[in-house]
Amino acid sequence: MVNTTVNHTAHEQAHLDRALGRFQDEIQGEVRRLITTADGDPALGGFYGQMAYHLGWLDRDLQPIPVAAGKLMRPALVLWACELAAQTSGAKAPTLAKRHQQAMPAAAAVELVHNFSLIHDDIEDRDALRRGRPTVWAVWGEPQAINAGDGMFALAHMALWESAEHGLPAKTTLTLARLLDATCLRLCEGQYLDMAAEASATITPARYLDMIARKTAALMRAATTIGATIGDPSSATVPAALGDFGEALGIAFQLRDDLLGIWAADTALGKAPAGDLRRKKMTLPVIHTIANAAAKDRDRVLAIYHAPGEPDAADIAFLLTCIGRTSHAWCQAHLAAYCATARAALARTTATGEAMDALGALVEYVAIAAQA
Amino acid sequence: MVNTTVNHTAHEQAHLDRALGRFQDEIQGEVRRLITTADGDPALGGFYGQMAYHLGWLDRDLQPIPVAAGKLMRPALVLWACELAAQTSGAKAPTLAKRHQQAMPAAAAVELVHNFSLIHDDIEDRDALRRGRPTVWAVWGEPQAINAGDGMFALAHMALWESAEHGLPAKTTLTLARLLDATCLRLCEGQYLDMAAEASATITPARYLDMIARKTAALMRAATTIGATIGDPSSATVPAALGDFGEALGIAFQLRDDLLGIWAADTALGKAPAGDLRRKKMTLPVIHTIANAAAKDRDRVLAIYHAPGEPDAADIAFLLTCIGRTSHAWCQAHLAAYCATARAALARTTATGEAMDALGALVEYVAIAAQA
Numbered sequence: 001m002v003n004t005t006v007n008h009t010a011h012e013q014a015h016l017d018r019a020l021g022r023f024q025d026e027i028q029g030e031v032r033r034l035i036t037t038a039d040g041d042p043a044l045g046g047f048y049g050q051m052a053y054h055l056g057w058l059d060r061d062l063q064p065i066p067v068a069a070g071k072l073m074r075p076a077l078v079l080w081a082c083e084l085a086a087q088t089s090g091a092k093a094p095t096l097a098k099r100h101q102q103a104m105p106a107a108a109a110v111e112l113v114h115n116f117s118l119i120h121d122d123i124e125d126r127d128a129l130r131r132g133r134p135t136v137w138a139v140w141g142e143p144q145a146i147n148a149g150d151g152m153f154a155l156a157h158m159a160l161w162e163s164a165e166h167g168l169p170a171k172t173t174l175t176l177a178r179l180l181d182a183t184c185l186r187l188c189e190g191q192y193l194d195m196a197a198e199a200s201a202t203i204t205p206a207r208y209l210d211m212i213a214r215k216t217a218a219l220m221r222a223a224t225t226i227g228a229t230i231g232d233p234s235s236a237t238v239p240a241a242l243g244d245f246g247e248a249l250g251i252a253f254q255l256r257d258d259l260l261g262i263w264a265a266d267t268a269l270g271k272a273p274a275g276d277l278r279r280k281k282m283t284l285p286v287i288h289t290i291a292n293a294a295a296k297d298r299d300r301v302l303a304i305y306h307a308p309g310e311p312d313a314a315d316i317a318f319l320l321t322c323i324g325r326t327s328h329a330w331c332q333a334h335l336a337a338y339c340a341t342a343r344a345a346l347a348r349t350t351a352t353g354e355a356m357d358a359l360g361a362l363v364e365y366v367a368i369a370a371q372a
Numbered sequence: 373m374v375n376t377t378v379n380h381t382a383h384e385q386a387h388l389d390r391a392l393g394r395f396q397d398e399i400q401g402e403v404r405r406l407i408t409t410a411d412g413d414p415a416l417g418g419f420y421g422q423m424a425y426h427l428g429w430l431d432r433d434l435q436p437i438p439v440a441a442g443k444l445m446r447p448a449l450v451l452w453a454c455e456l457a458a459q460t461s462g463a464k465a466p467t468l469a470k471r472h473q474q475a476m477p478a479a480a481a482v483e484l485v486h487n488f489s490l491i492h493d494d495i496e497d498r499d500a501l502r503r504g505r506p507t508v509w510a511v512w513g514e515p516q517a518i519n520a521g522d523g524m525f526a527l528a529h530m531a532l533w534e535s536a537e538h539g540l541p542a543k544t545t546l547t548l549a550r551l552l553d554a555t556c557l558r559l560c561e562g563q564y565l566d567m568a569a570e571a572s573a574t575i576t577p578a579r580y581l582d583m584i585a586r587k588t589a590a591l592m593r594a595a596t597t598i599g600a601t602i603g604d605p606s607s608a609t610v611p612a613a614l615g616d617f618g619e620a621l622g623i624a625f626q627l628r629d630d631l632l633g634i635w636a637a638d639t640a641l642g643k644a645p646a647g648d649l650r651r652k653k654m655t656l657p658v659i660h661t662i663a664n665a666a667a668k669d670r671d672r673v674l675a676i677y678h679a680p681g682e683p684d685a686a687d688i689a690f691l692l693t694c695i696g697r698t699s700h701a702w703c704q705a706h707l708a709a710y711c712a713t714a715r716a717a718l719a720r721t722t723a724t725g726e727a728m729d730a731l732g733a734l735v736e737y738v739a740i741a742a743q744a
């Protein structure tokens with residue numbers, strides 16, 4: 001059994017938090033402005049209020065609370081990619097500032113797409129809690145939550161149109177809008193594959209990786225591609241490189257979650273490892289074991305996963321041993337490979353500075369889970 | 373009691389059907405092409421299959437069936453508005469054909485937005501049947517239906533981007549995309565207001581009209597505005613006129629439904645009038661009566677609407693009398709006023725021909741319900 005969380009408390013976490021902290025207030029302000037601007041009619045206060053609740057600045061009575069926003073990693077990817085591409089093109093301070101301003105609505109658009117999909121995923125997965133708060137459907141019911149998610153999807157597009165108002169050429173805006181919509185379609189395809197796999201319980205590692213490429217990595221590829229395109233609209237190579245970086249990072253993040261979900265003890269909460277096994281989640285280590293373990297072991301894993309209720313201590317011990325032996329190193333190697341791909345993609349750009357530093361910090365933060 | 377359906381079997385219905393028939397195959401083909409093009413991976417057959425099922429060309433086993441498409445009125449509005457605007461600008465045959473080609477993906481986009489909202493509305497309203505077939509959620513469950521609707525929303529945008537591929541300038545495409553997204557946001561606002569009104573059961577006629585302006589008329593305004601903009605990108609007045617036409621027509625259509633839902637007997641099905649009263653639907657005649665009847669009558673209407681189950685024969689008779697006396701003429705006058713607005717908006721354009729004839733036929737079809 002491997003406990004990887006110990007390593008995360010130190011240097012890399014602090015480095016990442018510092019990097020993410022740079023834009024958080026600005027992004028939060030932009031998202032807030034978009035929703036507040038749309039909310040003109042008092043009769044619609046509840047509609048936009050549900051969005052604000054989900055985003056963490058109103059409580060369930062729609063009263064203001066200290067902002068409990070997420071990490072805002074995806075919009076930060078837009079802004080870092082923008083800065084890095086602009087620097088690579090040799091842009092000076094006034095141009096950098098202008099590009100940053102153009103990228104801000106696009107960053108908000110990416111964050112709104114992410115959150116629209118979370119609102120709907122929470123309904124689809126019957127998750128009643130997110131970040132310790134009741135989900136939108138748990139407070140207002142499914143019909144309102146479906147509708148609030150739809151509204152946020154439309155609002156994400158409205159955000160992107162504002163980039164054009166900041167002087168982004170119409171043709172570039174159109175290219176980005178098309179990319180964002182193709183990405184949304186891929187998100188939905190990924191969610192379909194995820195739900196279909198859960199229903200059938202037979203999925204290969206390759207299909208799982210394809211599923212998370214759509215469901216998780218596509219939006220991170222879109223974030224870096226959109227940012228880089230705004231940062232240097234004349235370049236094709238830098239957006240492509242940062243797009244590849246975003247996708248590899250996205251898959252690596254999911255593999256990290258999959259590894260920690262089985263082998264990380266939550267020392268802060270005093271929780272034992274194997275959380276994902278207790279919840280019988282179909283993550284890559286489990287899927288790889290089902291596809292590769294000896295028939296007797298595979299059948300026992302399947303029997304445990306198909307049985308009702310939470311597995312008992314003996315079953316958990318068996319799963320940890322069997323999956324650990326069959327799939328832990330393989331999953332770590334895959335995570336390491338995606339981190340290497342991300343580093344190599346980043347090396348195809350030449351800029352140095354805060355943005356390069358932040359994107360590098362993200363990779364190293366994720367890569368630790370491959371080293372335990 | 374007034375039976376208005378008798379008048380609808382004759383001339384106007386045939387006129388409208390003939391007009392709608394002109395583009396139905398072409399629109400159906402375009403929507404089909406978009407969904408089939410997106411469906412590249414056999415593993416995603418079920419995802420796009422749910423969309424095709426909803427649109428009426430696959431059965432629940434995803435086998436082809438004779439197409440059971442709707443009237444396709446909204447995309448036809450796009451194409452008629454396009455033709456009418458192009459004619460008004462003096463365009464000749466080759467330009468007309470090019471504009472029509474550019475408008476076709478936009479027409480498909482409008483139809484897909486309409487259908488995405490139907491898939492989600494059916495979940496939100498717990499409607500298990502649509503046009504005599506089980507709804508998507510009734511066949512595949514709510515999670516899949518939410519996701520299929522989201523996918524169709526993304527696909528609607530992808531459709532619009534194809535207009536740019538047919539030579540529509542990027543700036544014009546952007547204007548149309550922005551309009552479509554603002555419209556989607558209004559649809560969601562309308563749905564929110566509708567659900568909130570149902571929960572509170574107190575809504576004024578003015579708020580009801582505002583609600584249907586968002587929920588129903590906004591997309592018809594968008595359809596005619598988008599079509600006219602493609603038909604003559606240099607004109608501001610024709611898209612504005614046809615936009616006003618679309619909105620007035622959209623509200624008129626809803627008021628027609630509201631009137632017929634209470635006072636039309638379905639002679640074909642042998643059903644008595646008052647269908648909406650039996651289902652205790654909060655339509656304009658009921659809302660107007662609650663706001664304007666004497667206190668004693670108002671209280672009885674509210675008591676009937678708040679009681680569980682279907683009203684009995686005596687209650688239905690009372691509702692028909694009370695609502696008929698208080699609100700029938702008022703609702704007819706309002707319907708007539710919206711039809712007059714639509715006619716006046718149409719008269720602000722100067723073209724003659726098939727498109728003008730078709731748009732005029734739509735108004736006269738709706739207007740009959742104001743004359744009984």
